Amino acid sequence: MKLEHWGSLIGLVREKRPLIHCITNYVTARDTANAILACGGSPVMADQPEEVKEVTGISDCLLLNTGTPNKHSKTAMKKAGREANRLHHPVILDPVGIGVSAYRMDLILEVLKNVKITVIRGNASEIRILLNILTDVTSKSNQPPSHGVDASPEDQITGDNITGLVETAKALSAMTGAVTVITGITDIVSTGSETRLIKNGCSEMAQITGSGCMLDGVIASYVAAVQDFSSSDTGQSGLLKAVSLATAVYGLCGERAAQKTKESQGGTGSFHQFFMDEISRCGESDLKGGLNIEIS
Amino acid sequence: MKLEHWGSLIGLVREKRPLIHCITNYVTARDTANAILACGGSPVMADQPEEVKEVTGISDCLLLNTGTPNKHSKTAMKKAGREANRLHHPVILDPVGIGVSAYRMDLILEVLKNVKITVIRGNASEIRILLNILTDVTSKSNQPPSHGVDASPEDQITGDNITGLVETAKALSAMTGAVTVITGITDIVSTGSETRLIKNGCSEMAQITGSGCMLDGVIASYVAAVQDFSSSDTGQSGLLKAVSLATAVYGLCGERAAQKTKESQGGTGSFHQFFMDEISRCGESDLKGGLNIEIS
Amino acid sequence: MKLEHWGSLIGLVREKRPLIHCITNYVTARDTANAILACGGSPVMADQPEEVKEVTGISDCLLLNTGTPNKHSKTAMKKAGREANRLHHPVILDPVGIGVSAYRMDLILEVLKNVKITVIRGNASEIRILLNILTDVTSKSNQPPSHGVDASPEDQITGDNITGLVETAKALSAMTGAVTVITGITDIVSTGSETRLIKNGCSEMAQITGSGCMLDGVIASYVAAVQDFSSSDTGQSGLLKAVSLATAVYGLCGERAAQKTKESQGGTGSFHQFFMDEISRCGESDLKGGLNIEIS
DSSP states (O other), X not given: OOGGXXXXXXXXXXXXXXXXXXXXXXXXXXXXXXXXXXXXXXXXXXXOXXXXXXXXXXXXXXXXXXXXXXXXXHHHHHHHHHHHHHTTOOEEEEOTTTTTOHHHHHHHHHHHHHSOOSEEEXXXXXXXXXXXXXXXXXXXXXXXXXXXXXXXXGGSOOTTTHHHHHHHHHHHHHHHSSEEEEESSSEEEEOSSOEEEEOXXXXXXXXXXXXXXXXXXXXXXXXXXXXXXXXXXXXXXXXXXXXXXXXXXXXHHHHHHHHHHHHTTOOHHHHHHHHHHHHHHOOGGGGTTTOOEEEO | OOGGGGGGHHHHHHHHOOEEEEEOOTTTHHHHHHHHHHHTOEEEEOOOHHHHHHHXXXXXXXXXXXXXXXXXHHHHHHHHHHHHHHTTOOEEEEOTTTTTOHHHHXXXXXXXXXXXXXXXXXXXXXXXXXXXXXXXXXXXXXXXXXXXXXXXXXXXXXXXXXXXXXXXXXXXXXXXXXXXXXXXXXXXXXXXXXXXXXXXXXXXXXXXXXHHHHHHHHHHHHHHHOTTTTSHHHHHHHHHHHHHHHHHHHHHHHHHHHHHHHHTTOOHHHHHHXXXXXXXXXXXXXXXXXXXXXXX | OOGGGGGGHHHHHHHHOOEXXXXXXXXXXXXXXXXXXXXXXXXXXXXXXXXXXXXXXXXXXXXXXXXXXOTTHHHHHHHHHHHHHHTTOOEEEEOTTTTTOHHHHHHHHHHHHHSOOSEEEEEHHHHHHHHHHHHOGGGGGGOOOOBTTBOOGGGSOOTTTHHHHHHHHHHHHHHHSSEEEEESSXXXXXXXXXXXXXXXXXXXXXGSTTHHHHHHHHHHHHHHHOTTTTSHHHHHHHHHHHHHHHHHHHHHHHHHHHHHHHHTTOOHHHHHHHHHHHHHHOOGGGGTTTOOEEEO
C-alpha cells in the first residue's frame, strides 16, 4: 500500500472485518466491543484460561487490557499471547492502572516477559511507570504516584514535557520491540527509530470512561487489517502508519463529536453517542484536511 | 388470550413486571438489563453458584447466556436451571459463541443435559453448530468455522438458505423440546411442528454489541408474562406466539430506530439510543401495520 | 464552608477530582464510572483481594456495592474497608439485592461487622430488610419478599409510609453510625438525629439500570471532596449536607433530563443520555430554585 493511499485502510478494515480477541476489563468491555464494530472489526471477549488459546486461534488479533484483573488474568493472557505469537498475530497491550498496585505491575511484567507485543498503548503515567520499572525493577517503591487509571496531573502532555515523553516512548519501543503509543493532548506514536505526533483529539475524550480502551480496539482492528505488519523494516514502518492512522482518525472522530455536542448543548452522554456515531460513519473521504500527524 | 388480542401481551408485560434472573456475560449485561426494563420486565443479575438457586426461586424466568463464561458458569447454570425446572419457570438459553471453544461447547451441552430449555435463541452459525453437535457428538473437529460470536458469512440468512435453516430450527426443537429462534435478516421461530418467519428488523442491529442478548431479555419478559406457557399443546402454541411477537416487536423497534438514525444522520451510537427509546415506548397501538410475521 | 455557600461544593468536586475506589458489580460499573467522571471525580475499579488495599490507599473514598458478588467479594471488601477506616477515608455501602439471597445478606453483614461505614444507600426494600436483619438476626426467614434488586411494590415510598421509612432510616443510622439514604419517589437522608427529605427526582430514573449505583458514585465524590466529614458533630452535620446536596442535585439532573426526553419524544435511551449530560454540565448556578430539600 502506498502512502498516498493509506487512508484506504479505513475501508480495508470494514472489508476484512478482522476478529479481535479481547481479554479485557468488565468496565469498558461493552464500549470496546462497540468501537471495534464501529470501525469495521468484529470483537470476541473470552478470558478463561481454558478457552483463550482456541479463541486466539480463530481470531486475527489479540487485545490484552489489565483493567479489573483477576486471579486467572495472568494465565489467560500468557496462554493467549503465546498462541498469538506462534500464529504471528499482532498483540496489543494496554497496561491499565500499572501504577495502582504491585499486583497489576507483576501481571504486566509477566505478560511482557512471555509475549512479544506489537503495540503498547497507555497514558503518559502508565508508559512512564512501565519504562521506569523495566529500566530498574528494584525502583518500584520510588515511583511517583499515579492518579488511579488516569494520567497524573504532572504527566499531562504539554508543550513543556513533550520532548521527554517522546524519549520515553522511543526507549520503551527500543526495549520491547513494540510500537509505543502515549495518548494525551498530543498523542505520540513511536517505533523507536521513527516517531509521529498526533494532534487530533479533544479534552472531552478524557471525560468518559473507556476512551483509551476503545482506541485499543480501533488500533487492533487497523493493525489486523494490515497484512505485512510482521515483515521486518517494512513491517515496522507499515505498523507505524496503521497505528498513527488509527489514532488520528479516532481523535478526529472525537473532535467532530465534541463539535456536535457543543452545538446541541450536550454533555458527556451526548458526546459518547456522537463519538460512536463518528467512528461508525467515518470513511476515507471524511479525512480530507482533518488529520494532523507530524513527523517528530 | 385470543389471537386477535395477542398484541395486548405488550401491555401485560408492563403490568406484570416479571422478574428475570440473568446468568449472563459482562459485555452486554447492562444492555440486557436495560432492554428488560424497557419492555416492562425487571432484571436481576446473579451468577455465583451459592446464590443462584434462591435468586431463581424469587424470579419468574431464567435467562442463561454463555458469553464470557467462567469456571463457575457450569455449576451456576445447572443449579439455577434445575430450580427453574422444578418451579416450572421458563428457561431461555443463548449459546453465545458455541463455536469459539470446546469449553463453551461443553458448557452448553452440560446445560442441555441437565436443564429443560423453553426457548433457545442464537444466530444461524450458533444454532447450526449446536444441532450438528447434538446429532453427532464426535463430529466436533469437523465443524465449519465460526466468526467469533457473530454468524459466519456463509451463515447469513438469505433467500437461498432459508429453507435449510428452517429445517435446522425444526430439528433442534424436535430434539430439545424447546422453541428455537434463529435471528438474522429473516428471523425463524419454530416449535418443531409450527414455524414463523419474521421479517422485521434491520442490518443496524448487527452493528451494535448485545442486540441478540437484548432480544433474549425481551423474549424472557414476554414468555414470563404468559401464564400458560408450560401447558401441553396450547402451551407450545402460546409460546410460539409470545416468542414470535417479542421477536417481531423487537425487530420493528429496530426498524424505527434505524429510520430515526438516518433522519438525524447518526451512526451506531444514535441507533443504540433510538432503539432503546423505541423498546421502552412501544405499546399495542404502535404495532398496527408494522409486524411482519409469516407462517412458514 | 457556610451553609449559604454549600452549592459551591459542586465546583469543589470538579476542582479536587477525588479518586473513588469502586468494588462494584459488572452490570453498572461503566455507568457508575461515567457518573463519577461527570460530577467531577475520578473512578478506579479494582476488586481482587490482592490489590484492593493498595488501591484504597491511593484513593480518597471507597465505594462498596454488592451487585453480582463473587467468592472474592467478602475478602476484598473487608480488606479495602479496613484500610479505608485506617486512613479515615469515607466508605459508601450500597447493599444491592440484600433480599435476593442468604449469600448477599451474609456478605453485607460481614462488611458491616468489619468496616465502619460512612454512608449506606439503598431503596426502601433494601434498607428495611437490612434494619430488620440487624435488629434480629434470627428473623431472616420471616422477611417479606423483595422484588430482585428493585423496591417491592409495598415498599414504594408514598405519602402514607414516609413516616415509617424515616424511622427506619433513623434507626439504621443510630445502629451503624452511618448516614442512611433511602431513595425512591421522595429520598430520605438521615444521620439519626437530623433528617432531610429530598423531593427532586423523577420516575424515569427507575426505568434505567444503575441509577442507584450512579448516585452512589456521585455521593462518594461529594463526600470525598468535603474535608471535615469525619470530625464529630460538625462532621456528621457536614456529611448530611454533602449527601443531601449530592442526592438533590442528582435528582434535579434527572428531572431536567426527563423534561428534555419528553420534548424530544424519546424513551429510556434518550433519558440516559440526557441524564449523563445534565450531571456533567451541572454547576452551582444551575441549582437556583431547583433544589427541593426539606427538614423532616
